[in-house]
Amino acid sequence: MNLFDIVGPVMVGPSSSHTAGAVRIGNIARRLLNEPAVKADICLHGSFLATGRGHGTDRALVAGLLGMDTDDERIPDSFAWADKQGLAYSFAGIELRDAHPNSVLMKLTGKRGRYLEIVAASLGGGRIKVCEIDGLQANFCGDYPTLIVRNRDQPGHVAEVTSMLAHKSVNIATMQLYRDKRGGSAVLVLECDKEVPEESIKWLEKLEGIYKVTYLSLED
Secondary structure: HHHHHOOOOOOOOOHHHHHHHHHHHHHHHHHHHOOEEEEEEEEHHHHHHHHHHHHHHHHHHHHHHOOOOOHHHHHHHHHHHHHHHEEEEEEEOOOOOOOEEEEEEEEOOOOOOOOEEEEEEEEOOEEEEEEEEOOOOEEEEOOOEEEEEEEEEEHHHHHHHHHHHHHOOEEEEEEEEEOOOOOOOOEEEEEEEEOOOHHHHHHHHHHOOOEEEEOOOOOO
């Protein structure tokens, strides 16, 4: 067990789940978008909706989208910083099916037109879980470099991705595979022990049957 699992994260409060976790969700979403966000439609669920404003959840999510960390003293003023950096944001309530009480749906548009929908939950102590990406199931914590490949559900794609990683000496920590229906859309989620080279991601994007490649890099 990590010491931070016991004492919690270094953070600007008041709440590890509603504030620090929300900052982490925003930051992970920013990294997955892989370009500065210019528009963010943020839909709060459950406890995030009921008590989030008082805990600064709204400001924390925007702070994360701007790249702030959990201990950044600018978090309470994140709305002003968003205005300065050209991030348009809106908040609404939503009922997410079978979701953790501290959950949020974010619809993000990037500066170069990239689009991302992400559902994530704050689990307490600053820990988070990404539950969905672009409407398909996912399940990862954001603590590892993570490769998410959305593709047509047909034979061969898992082998293509895992062979590429083996060729680049990237070890797989966890691997999950989901699909909406047989022959429909599938998503492959791989948490890795080290960063995946950028050229390998671009190679995957060009393969037939690959719809979208999303990558979580932990490098600044």
